[in-house]
């Protein structure tokens with residue numbers, strides 16, 4: 704009888720110890736979980752291209768410089784109020800790819816240009832040249848449309864509101880013209896945003912090709 708009571712007491716003691724160990728482990732796990740290094744989740748950072756309003760539109764990027772980690776994404780949008788002031792985000796990674804909004808293009812001097820619609824008040828600027836060629840001054844699609852020139856010099860056009868993943872080896876990356884939401888119809892094929900995911904650490908300067916004093920940079924840490 705006495706032996707049985709002892710065993711019962713022992714059993715309850717053992718149960719209490721087991722319970723205490725289990726509780727301790729659970730709380731320990733909680734501590735470890737809260738202190739565990741968080742897996743590096745990719746961030747998305749927004750930058751304003753321009754701002755202000757129709758009376759005083761801004762020609763700045765806000766913030767002008769940002770620091771992110773490789774794999775993070777930057778989304779530019781144009782928050783200008785009541786104004787259709789367009790901007791671009793243009794990375795000229797190879798100086799030879801600097802581009803103008805209006806550019807000279809060679810065209811055969813037998814080419815005739817007709818106003819469209821007929822009778823409307825427009826006409827191209829044509830500069831007479833030699834060897835059967837004239838020079839036409841035209842809007843440059845590589846500044847107007849979202850465009851990438853890769854490391855091999857291949858030109859690729861993207862859709863408006865492009866989302867691009869940048870390896871860092873490109874020669875040129877351009878958002879195309881983008882406008883405040885609802886105003887993209889001012890120009891055919893223009894958009895509202897531009898998004899770049901930066902894969903490679905480095906410092907990437909960019910400018911607005913329409914307002915070349917409007918510059919910014921993205922610092923990508925490893």
Ligand SMILES: [Cu+2]
Pocket residue numbers: 753762789790791911912913914917
């Ligand atoms: Cu601009």
